[in-house]
Amino acid sequence: MFETKSGVFFVAGLAFFAFAFLSNALVPHLMYRDLPEQTVAELVNGNLRYQFEDLAQRYPEPFQQVYGTPPAGDAADEWFDAKCAEALELGHDVYVGEGCWHCHSQFVRPVSNEDRRYGPVSESWEYQNELQRPVLFGTRRVGPDLCREGGRRSNDWHAVHFFKPTDLSPTSPMPQYPWLYDGASDKPNERGLALITYVQWLGSWLESYPYYEEYERLPLKDAELQAANSESGTGVAP
Amino acid sequence: MSAAISISPTAPATIDEHQLVDRPIIVAYFLAALTYMLVSLAGGFLMAFQLIQHNPLQGIELLSPGRWRMIHTNAIAYGFIANAFLGALHWAVPRLTFRPVFDRRLSWLIFGAWQVVVLSTAGGLMFGQAQALEWGETPVWIDPVAQLGLLLVAINFVAPIMRNTGPMYVTLWYFLAAFVWTFLTYAMGNFVPEYFVTGTSAGAVGGLFIHDLVGLFVTPLGWGMMYYFVPILLRKPIWSHGMSLVGFWGLAFFYPLQGIHHFLYTPIPMFLQYGAVISTIAVELVVATVIINFFGTLWGNGSAIVGNLPLRWFYTGMIYYFLTCFQCALQVTLTFQALIHFTDWVVGHAHLVMFGVFSMWLLGMMTYLFPRLLGVDWYSRKLSEWHYWLSAGGMLVMAGDLILGGLFQGWSWAALQPWEDSIAVSQPFWATRVIAGLAITGGQLAFMFNLYKTWQVSRHVRTKAAH
DSSP: OTTSHHIIIIIIIIIHHHHHHIIIIIHHHHHTTTSOOBOHHHHOOHHHHHHHHHHHHHSHHHHHHHHOOOOSTTHHHHHHHHHHHHHHHHHHHHHHHTTGGGTOOOOOOSSTTHHHHTOSOOOGGGGOBGGGSSOOOOSBOSSOOOTTOTTTSOHHHHHHHHHOGGGTSTTOOOOOOGGGBSSSTTOBOHHHHHHHHHHHHTTTTSTTOSOSSOOOOOOOOOHHHHHHHHHHOOSOOO | OHHHHTSOTTOOSSOOHHHHSOHHHHHHHHHHHHHHHHHHHHHHHHHHHHHTTOOTTTTOGGGOHHHHHHHHHHIIIIIIIHHHHHHHHHHHHHHHHTSOOSOHHHHHHHHHHHHHHHHHHHHHHHTTOOOSSTTOOSOTTTHHHHHHHHHHHHHHHHHHHHHOOSOOOHHHHHHHHHHHHHHHHHHHHHHIIIIIOOHHHHHHHHHHHHHHIIIIIIHHHHHHHHHHHHHHHHTSOOSOHHHHHHHHHHHHHHGGGOGGGGGTTSSSOHHHHHHHHHHHHHHHHHHHHHHHHHHHHHTTOTTHHHHOHHHHHHHHHHHHHHHHHHHHHHHTSHHHHHHHTBSHHHHHHHHIIIIIIIIHHHHHHHHHHHHHHHSSOOSOHHHHHHHHHHHHHHHHHHHHHHHHHHHHHHHHHHTTOOHHHHHHHHHHHHHHHHHHHHHHHHHHHHHHHHHHHHHHHHHHHHHHHHO
16 A cells, blocks of 8 residues: 555545545534524624714715715615625725735734733634635734724724825835725725725624724714614614 | 666666657746746735835835735745646656656646646736635636646646556655645635635635645655655665655645644634644654655765755755754644744745745756756856855745744734834844845846856757757
8 A cells, every 4th residue: 555556546645635624624614514604794783884884974975986875764774784785895805805814814812912902812603704705814914913903993094094004103014005095095996995894894793892992973964874874773883 | 867767667678768758848847937936036025125114116006015925925836836846747757657748738738728827826916806815816717727737737647657567666656646635735725715615614724725735735746856856866765765655654644634723723623723733743753754864865975965056955955844844843832823823933934945945946956957958067057056055045044034033023912012013123024034035036046047048058059069
C-alpha cells in the first residue's frame, strides 16, 4: 500500500482527504444544521432601519437618486424594509469586493481583553445568514474588528471616513474610497450608501447595540417618514 | 541529468530526451510565472506603501490597495507558484516515468486555459468582484473553468505515471497525491462555503481550504521536486527511504486535518479546534523527519551548497521551511493564538512559507533549468548570486520584521491601548518591510535581466550554429 499507485491514490489521495473533510467540515455543519439560515430580508431590524432612514435624512438628494421617494402612508414601512435589504446586500458585496475583510475581522474572541474593547464574544447563531457565505471571520486586523461596529459612529462619520480616513483619524493607514461618492464626502453614491448601511448593520442584532457611543434618535424632518415610523413601531433604537 | 534516468529500472534502452520532454512549454510556463511574480510584487508594494501612508496612487479605484492585496496573494499562488510548478512538472514527470505527458496539445490547451484563469482572476479582483475567502476570491464565473483546468492537468500528468511499471519513486507519490488533492481542495474551497454551507460551518471549510491549498497543493509538489532534484544535484540517493515513507504518509494523514487552526477561538466547536491544534503539532514532527532526511543526504557534501547555486536555493528553502514549521508549532497553540492572531506575525509566517520556501525552491529550479532549456550557461554568475542573496536576505529580514512587529501589535491590543497606538507601534516594522520588499524585488529584476541576456546569448549561438 505505502508505495503503490493505488495506495497513494485511494488511501492518501482520497480516503485521508475524505476523512478530514467529514470530521472537520461535515461535523460542524451537522451540529449547526438546526440553526435557521436567515435571508437578507430577515436581517433588516429596527436598528438598521433607523440608520437607513437616517441616511435618507442626511443625504436626501443622493438617497432619492438611488432609491427614489418612499410611498405615502403604510406602504412606506415595507418600502424602507425592501430598500434597506437591497442596500445591505450591495453593501456586503462592496465590503467583500474592496477587500475590507482583509484588514478588518468580524469576530470577537474570548481572550486578549477583546470583549472589553469590542463587546460581547461572538456566537455561532450570529453567522447563520446569507451574508456569511463564505463567512467573514477574517484573519488580520490592520484596523479594528467590525462585528460590533454598527451604531458606534454616525452615518456622517462613516461618510467622511470612507471618503478620506485621514480627515478623521490622521494616522490611519486605511485607503480612500472616493469612487463610492459623487465627488464629495456628503454625496455618497449607491455603493457608498450601501456600504454605510452594511457597516451600521454589524452587531445591530444585539441588545448591546450601540455599544460605545450614546445614541440618540435624530428628529426626522420628513412628516411621512415620521408617520410611517410611529405606525410601524420600527426605526426606534432600543 | 543522467542520474535521473537511472532511477527507474523500466527505462527503455535508448530514449530521446528531446522527444520525452516538451521544452518550449517549460519556458512558456516559467516566463508566465515570472510575469505574475512582478504583478504580485506590485500588489504587495501598493499595500505596503499604503500602510506607511505613502501610497502615491491613492484614490484610484482600479489600483485600490484593498483589491491589489488580493491580486498580490492570488498572483503568487496561482500565477507564480502554479505556473512554475506546471513548468517544472513538464520536466520532471516525463523523466521519472520515461513517458511523455498524455498529450502535448492538451499541455498547450492547459497552458492557455490557466493563463485565462489567472488573468481573469486578477481582472475580476481589480474590478471588485471578489468572493470572501482567502485564495478563493476567484470570481464566481472563473471557478468552473479553473476546476476543469485542474482536471486536465491531472489527466495529462497522471497518465504517464499510471503507465509507468516498476516501483514508484518518492517524487511520484507526492505528485500523484498532489493531483488528487489539488482538484479536491479547489472544489471544496470554491463551491462548498459559497453554495452549500454558511456561517461557522463555512468558516471550518474555509479554514480547510486556505490550509490545504498550501499543504496539499504547494507542499507535496514542492517536496516531490526536492526528492527529484536534490539527489540529482548531489549525485547520491536520498539518505533514508524509511524516513521518506514517514514524511509522505505523515503529511498525507495529518495535513488535511489542520485547517480549523486558522480560526481558533471562533464559534467553531472547541473539540474541533483542539483536534486541529494537535494534528498541526503532529505534522511538525513529521516535518522534522523530512528535514533530517535531506540534511542526512547532504551530510558529507555540505560544501556543495557553496558552489552549486540551485542546491543552495533548495537548502535555504528547507531551512526556512523548518523555521516556519517550528514557528507554526508554537503559534498554533491557544496560548500563542491569544496574542498573535490577527497580527503581522501571521503575515510574516505566510511570506516565509510562500516566498521563503516554495518560491525560493521554484527560483532554484529555474536557475537549474534555464541553462538546460536555452542550451547556454547563465550570462552572469554574479547576477545569479545577487538574485539569491537579495531574495534570501530580504525574506529573512521581512519575515523576522513582521513576526516581531506582530508581537508588539498583539500586546498593544491586549493592553487596551487606543487603536492608533497599535498603528504607531507598527510603523517602523512596516517601513522595514518595504525595504525588505525592495531588496527582494531587486533580486527578481536581476534574475530577469540575467535571463534576458542569457536568452540573447542563446539566440546568438543558435544563429551561429545555423550558419
